[in-house]
Amino acid sequence: MSLRIGIDIGSTTVKVVVLDEQNKLLFRSYERHYSKARERSVETLRSIRDKLAGQQVRMVITGSAGLGVAKAAGIDFVQEVYATAAAVNQYIPGTDAVIELGGEDAKIIFFGGALEERMNGSCAGGTGAFIDQMATLMNVSVNELDALSLKHEKIYPIASRCGVFAKSDIQPILNQGGRKEDVAASIFQAVVDQTVAGLTQGRQLKGKIVFLGGPLHFLMGLRERFVETLQLDGEHAIFPEDGDCFAGIGAALCASDYAEHPFDALLKKLEESVDHVGLVDTMPPLFTDPAEYDAFLARHNAMHPPEVDVSAYTGDAWLGIDAGSTTTKMALITNDGGLLYTYYHSNLGNPVAIVLEQLKEIYRLCGNRIAIRGAAVTGYGEDLIKNAFSCDAGLVETVAHYNAARHFNPDVDFIIDIGGQDMKCFKVRNGAVDSILLNEACSSGCGSFIETFAKALGYNIAEFAKLGLLAQHPVNLGSRCTVFMNSSVKQAQKDGASVEDISAGLSISIVKNAVYKVIRAASADDLGRHIVVQGGTFHNDAVLRAFEQELGRDVTRPTIAGIMGAFGAALAARDLRLDKSALLDAQALETFSHTARPVTCNLCTNHCSLTVNTFDGGRRFLSGNRCSRPLGKEKAENPDLMNYKYKKLRAMQGKGNGSGVRGRIGIPFGLNMYENLPFWFAFFTRLNFEVVLSPESSRKLYLKGQHTIPSDTVCYPAKLLHGHVEALVDAGVDAVWYPCMSYNNDEGIGDNHYNCPVVAYYPELLAANVPALKQTRFLDPYVGLWRHKDFEKRVAQMMYDTFDIPKRETAAAARAAYEAYDAYVHDVRETGKQYIAYARAHDMPIIVACGRPYHIDPEINHGINDLITSFGFVLVTEDALSYLEGYAPRKVLNQWTFQSRMYNAARYVCTQPDMQVVQLVSFGCGTDAITTDEMRSILENGGKLYTQLKIDDISNLGAVKIRVRSLMAAMDARKHRDG
Template identity: 80%
Template structure:
């Protein structure tokens, strides 16, 4: 048999193997291709020409980027799942499942019977690209990240769905002193969780599992997390010696089915295909010539602070520190905003050390000539830096950015700040931040998006950005996720687009993502007349030009666009008008020490991951807490209807009237049971069932049911139900009652009274996907409570059939259940009025938290209600005031009970001067894409602020704090104006 060659062209690497007739590996290579796929494959084949010259060989190509190369070169192609399966069946024949991680692909293949494969779709979370991104974030190599992870002491919950999510979890841990070793291991755990939860989709991983792909081949820490999580021993966790090249080996095995060809002919075909090009979709150039570019630069460079020579200046100065998510910025200014000193650098995961070093530099520069009269700090690390160095003021970053923007453009009405992985946009109305938009699920519109491609193509970001300024044919890449965009870039390269064309196209993609995905603007007028752009990404002239072209208007970019947070903080420090600053002196800094240790708070069900920071002189700062309990204080006990409702529902467990003679009936405490439990509990106890509620939701409960979740995109409240029903089975209940309910109660405020499809039909999904439910009697009948007479007939028949309960007894129980539900609703409304009266007596602002009933679950809202009341708000919920407004026409189809309540609560807030609204939205809730726009419309038309908080299974509240504090600042500014 002739030699067989397998070529696996993946998203980031090219693997080439040569097998002999006994399937023995004669050659293997694993190389990054930097998007030059065909060139890399040709190079590798040339390097082994001595081995293959003059021979008849069989060649097959596989891999996510292999099909285009195979077609262009006229070489046989085999789909990668079949290639991997061929290698596994040949070399490890008793395999039950394969987990394979590549650069941007993640897949699980189940063996035994029919081959079944699950693969990531629209997101590269949990792949090699994600790990690369996280290593960059922590300023270490991937190998260093791996070494760090092996020394971990604890695991933090971190999202791996996207760089944005992960960074919003990691950065606060680093900024607040968390250990890099713990974060590194947590990153690998996030990859494991993403793979298991996202790809198993209800099928259990068991038996002998083979781990393949580069990340699992090279990273020992990642292997350790998989083995620990899946509880595998050495006989069931297999890491093949050539696991990074397994798909290529499979391709070589499959080549046996294809014809032979002379090695020289194969190499020639590949080399000729490198030059193949087709038509590319292009856009107008960014700049037509140098003259146009020079005029553009002159216009933007005019926006700069006064120039001051720090070596000769004498007098007062003010310091601003922006402890950002990935970078630390400092600005020392004079009274008129002149810059004496600036600093902009990666915080390397240790902002305290960076600020300490910079303060020493600043004191050396100041000497006796310059006196620092005030210091303010903003950004993710605000609390830590403020406590570490005794700064005079901490301010929310939206206010810092607004102050800076207004300095250059007093009439600014829209600010957009694009950083490495963050995007913040805020409208300014009447001199205050009016509404805030942050990217929360995707980083494809941010600076790291371009940086990722620059690195993949072998350029620095600065050089890469300049390449596209004058190209005449920027390629149209659309505006999509990094994974999809990578495919577009590769296709454009295959079609003959130059790196310059791609660079210009990516700049336009960033802008389109920002305008149409984050801001969701219909036109430039939606943004405003006087736009100020900020953030390091806008220092890229290509992005700035693309932004102006897309909007069709000029914007203001200060020359210090990357320093605006620090500059705004310095202006805020100046406006304090202090005689002297409390900032640590040069002498204090000489004795400064900082140590950080991780801890977990066990004082409530949130189990916050704390970082205890210790400074010289016995000073301490605890971060990661959502209330004041870990500080030795009782949390705020402002009136909180969300907490009141939750306690009232949980208290039902011990208050049933039934004698339990008909057995134990389990009810999963989730989704619509937060709405309907006050009905079902009395009904079942009147029928003499002993009702058992599932335990309080927790991360541990979620993980209990994780393997049975068939969809990664369904909302977290739904995912939790799997753990709830598993827990009830473990508790040994006789039956579980969880009815399907397409309709909710009809409150007469909407066009119809549906439950959302997930809430309505999730009981059936659980029946189909949770095997343990076969151990108990599981009831998921269809019921509708909105028509009492019809429901009574249906219930009488159903309980008679299933439990032989006399119809008269069921009728009495139904009557009691409707009365109990009415009592519950009336109690909530009365309690809300009591809280409102108390707030007004104490002159406190009132916040209506509008969401869905299950958003009161502490594991779902992650203690947002505690955070809100800690800022002095009195909290009531939408269902306690919605009845005060009548039905009104809406711009959208208003056919869900929960939505109608939110709309009415928003309308009611518009009539109350001391009320504001925050809307809670579950990430992954498609219906809330509609409610968000409608809520914004109602509130803005009524002169109120719209604030949306998107909540998921990851519990970092950084973005939540920004929004709540910005809301407070806007309320304060409005008070001052009035």
């Protein structure tokens, strides 16, 4: 029998394995291919040519990127699941499941009977590429990340569905002084959660589990997180010695079934396939010749502030600091905006150390000649830096950027700022920031997006950006997520596109993302006539040119585009007109010290992950808190209807006059039960059941039911239900009541009154996917509450059939339930009226939170209501106002009850000068994709601001805070303007 060669070509690595007749490993290699998979495979085979030349061998290719190579070279191919299964069956019999993580692929293979494979689809969150991205973000190598993780003390919740979500979670933790060791372990935990939640899809992982693939082979910290999470012992967690190239070994085993060929002939076929080129979709160039580029540069370079020589200047100066998500920017200015000193650098996860170093440098340069009269700070790290160095003021980014833009173009009516992973766009109307758009969950239109690709291709970002300027055939990469784009870039490379063409294509795709995904512009006129662009990403001339080409108009890019936030903060410091700044002086900086430690606050149910920052002299600053309780202050008790409704519903537990003689009936406290609980509670207590509500939602409760969730993309409120029903089973109830409801009550304000499909039919999904429900009676009948008589008749029959309850008794209970529901609705409306009266008596602004009934759940809203009321707002909800407007036709089909309420509430807000809307949207909500545009249209046409808060299972409120503060700044500006 001849030697067998297996080649596993993955998304980031090539593994080559040679087996002898006895299945003994003669050769193995594992190397990154940097998108040059064919060349790498050829080089590895050439390195063993002296051993194999002249021999007959059997060769098979496998792997996610292997099929194209196999086809081009005419070499046999075997699907990687079969290859992996062959190796596992040969070397580790009795395996129950395999978890394999690769560069961009993650898969779980279940053994036992037929092979069943679950694989990641469109997202590479939770794979090697994700870990690489996170290591880059933290400015460490992957091996250093691994070493750090082994010294962790606590785990933060981090999203791993996408590198971008994760960055949004990690960055504030680092900016607020969280330990790198804890963040490193949290990154690995996020990978575990993504794999378990995203791939098991309701099937339990148990028995003997084999872990394969590069990340699980090389990263001990990742192994530790998997073993702990899945609670495996040494017998059940198997990490094979050659786990990094197991699929390659499997391919070599499968080669036994294929024909022999001379080794040299196979190598020649692979060598010839290297030059095989496919077709590339291209676009027109950014610049046709160097002269066009020179004219473009001359136009933009004219926009610059006066340069002042800091060593010759004497007088007053003002300092602005922008502690951004990935970079720290500083600007020291004169009274007329002249620049004395600027700084722009990655904050390396430690903004305090960088600001300290720069302040020392500024004092050294200033000597006794320059007096700093004021210092202001903006950005993600605003609170931390302000407290650390006693800055005079903090301001929200949107205002800082507007200050700076107005300095260069007094007529500015649209500002777009693209930073490392944030995109902020503001419309300016009548001298005030009017509407604010931020990228939600995707940073594929941001600077870190290009930087990731530049690094992957071996360039720094500046070189990479220049490459594309004069490329004649930019590749059309579309406008997609970073990870998808990875695949597009790799495909373009395989098809022969040059790095220059790819660089230009990425710059164009960034712009398409910004214009069509974040701003959602239908045309350039939607943006404005006087557009100012800023943020580090617009230093990239290719992105700037693509932006102007896409809009068909010239825009203003100041030469200090990257430090506009700091410049705007410095202008704000100047406008304070202080005699003396409170900023720490040079002497104080010499004794400055900073330590940070993580703690969990247990003063309320939020359980915030706090970071305690301690500075010299015992000064302390707490970050990560969502209320002021850890600071020793009681929560601001401004009227809050979300909080009122939640407490009222929760308080039903243990109330009621049900004697419990008919048993204990469990009701899961989630989704539409926030709407219908008063009805069902009255119904069952009237029938003498004891009603048991599931516990309050929490992260822990979510994890309890996580293994039974079959869909990774359904909204978080639905995912929580799995934990709720499991908790009811554990509580030993006699039955769980959770009916399917296609329709909600008809309030006469929409074209129809459906529940969304998830709310309507989730009980059926739970019945099919939660094995624990087999231990109790799970009652999920279809009911229609809006047809009173029909419901009464049907439920009477059902209660008779199920519990032998007389029909007359059930009919009376149904009538009592309708009364209880009406009383609850009336109470919410009356309380809303009282809160509005309170706000007006105390001259307080009112925020109307438009969402779904379940958005009042603190685990779902993450304390957004506390954040809003802490800024001095009174908070009411859409259902307290929706009845005040009648039916009106909408541009969209208005068929969902909860959305109809939001439209009506928005219409009512447009008639009230002291109200603004904040719309709460859960990620994964299909119907809200339409609702959001309609809400924006109602509010903007009514002269109101539109603010949307997207919420997921991760509770970092950084972006929420920016939005709420920006809304406040816009409201203030309007007040001054109209006042």
